[in-house]
Amino acid sequence: MEDKKVDIFNCGKELFSEKGFKDTNVSDITKRAKIAVGTFYNYYESKEKLFIEIYLKENENLKRSIMGSIDLDGDPLQVVKEAITLNLNGMNSNPILKEWYNRELFSKLEKEFYQEGGIVGIYDLMNSSTAELIRKWKAEKKIRNDLDDGLILSLFNSVPYIEIHKEEIGVCNFPQVTDYLVEFIMKGLTEFQK
Structure with missing residues (x-):
């Protein structure tokens, strides 16, 4: 039975990647998975x-890849900038993750997204690694010790959300806004020693 669920998942992933969420329907998925439509609903x-x-x-796979590819011993500003850049590039290059920026879709799915663990699920891996990094940076006196680790995590986690509003910010200014926002956050966390 688990094989059918895996088949549905994999066929859904292929179709969502090829056609997008809106243009993929359950019958497309079941045809590709070679199952009956009713069988789909036994699993989803x-x-x-x-x-x-x-x-x-x-x-989750993107976050794991990011955390495995950056030099966590580098300068905190560069580490955070690189992580955020890799995250934004990864989101934009993956057709499934890119759906995050489809406002019509995510306004429809938002409630289910949060019920399924949404932001908590997405950031668990990154937060555990980042929390460890924050503790390391604090011990090495590279960042402020007077701020709660959770607040620092929230500052980092807030940056990708602004991409949802890049039209309001101004598409032509958006990359610079992101860079400066990261720089200002990191300067606020690191320049206290100067």
């Missing part, structure tokens, strides 16, 4: 639930 309540599960897994 809806196309939305399947998409959220795939989205969360793709995002």
Whole structure:
């Protein structure tokens, strides 16, 4: 039975990547998985639930890749800038993760997204690694010791959210806004010693 769920997941992932969420329907997924439509509903309540599960897994894989590819012993400003840049590039290059910027879709899926662990699920891996890094930086006196680790995590986690509003910010200014925001956060965390 688990094999059918894996098949549905993999076929859904392929189709969402090829056609996008909106243009993929349950019958497309079941045809590719070679199962009956009713069988799909034994495993997933809806196309939305399947998409959220795939989205969360793709995002987890991206975060794991990012944390494994950056030099965590580098300058804190450069480490954070690199992590955020890799995250934004990864989101934009993955057709499933790119759906995050489809406002129509995510306004529809937002409730389910949060019910399925949404932001908590996405950031668990990154937060545990980042929390460890924050403790290391504090011990090495590279960042402020007077701020709660959770607050610092929230500052880092807030940066990717501004991309949802890049049209309001101004697409032409958006990359610089992101860079400066990261720089200002990190200067606020590091320049206290100067």
